[in-house]
Amino acid sequence: MKIPRKILPVAAVLLLLAAALLWWLPARWALPLLQPSLHGLRLQQVGGTLWDGRAEQVQTPAGRALGRLQWQLSRRALFGQVDLQVDFDGPSFGLRGHMRKLPANQVEWNDLQAHADLTALADPRIRLPWGQPRGELALDARHAVLQAGWPLALQADWRWRQAAMHMKSGDAALGNLHGTLAAQGGVIHAQWQDDGQGPLRTTGDLQLSPLGWRLGAELQARQDDPALSRWLAMLGKPDAGGTVHVERKGGLAASSIMGKNAR
Structure with missing residues (x-):
């Protein structure tokens, strides 16, 4: 079948218009296509x-404002x-970093920075045995590979400023804590x-x-603080020097986790 010559220029113009529209596609036009992947947000x-956009407000399904998004x-x-490249900034949570999709349903993050106000994010309906964490948590991950949300590889530093544990009897102030996060082969190691x-x-x-999981920690109060003393008593009995030694483990592979780490 021979295409009439008069149609070819029209088809070429339409193709160029479609390509231009796709190249500079307004983000608001693409929003209906993106909405199913936003998990209700x-x-x-x-x-x-679509390629360089922003949302002045991100809301939960219930309508609560979370913050501003640029991408x-x-x-x-x-x-x-x-x-x-994503940059989300909100009053109780923020995140920025570079994300790339990999084969096998994996996601790679580089130069990821995140911070969270644990007090603002706390859910009073959730009861934790050692109290609810308070303060500001910050994460600086140089590299991370996730599969179904679980880190297969990770290199990160973290800081917990003005750390505290909220209990019915009052808040136990812990001070400022910091440490590292690493993951290899799906096993996370935090110090x-x-x-x-x-x-x-x-x-x-x-x-x-x-x-499985395994926890080892040593804790000791530097000063006389009734709230902190009550919280430490929940973790265990102090030794003669006043240090509480915590050893906990659970799950099917708690012992093998330590074995892999030792090797």
Whole structure:
């Protein structure tokens, strides 16, 4: 079948218009296509393009405002290569970093920075045996590979400023803590210590996998604090020097986690 010559210029113009529209596609036009992947979150006051856009307000399904979102999406996404720079800023949570989709349903993050106000995010309906954490938690991850949300590889530092545990009897102030996070082969290894000046002297080590976990920590109050003393008493009996030694484990692979780490 021979295409009439008069149609060819029209088809070429339409093709160029379609390509231009896709190249500079307004973000608000693409929003209906993106909405199913947002897990119920709603983007309001959307501007810019699909490739370089912003939402002045991100809301929960219940309508609670979370913060402001900016993104830069590589046009290689048209060929299945998702490469995204994201910057989310909110009063109780913030995140920025570079994300790239990998094969096997994996996601790679680089230069990821996140912070959370634990007090603002606390859910009073959730009861934890050692109290609810308070303070500001900050994470600086140089590299992370996730699969179904679980880190397969991770290199990160973290800080917990003005750390405290909220209990019915009052808040136990812990001071400022900091540590590292690492993951290899799906096993997460966290270490921490205090800054040397706060009300609590502590060092600790946590190993965690989908099949088990193991925790080891030493904690000692630097000064007389009734709330902190009550909280430490929940963890265990202090030794002659006043240090509480915590050893906990659970799950099917708690012992093998330590074995892998030792090797």
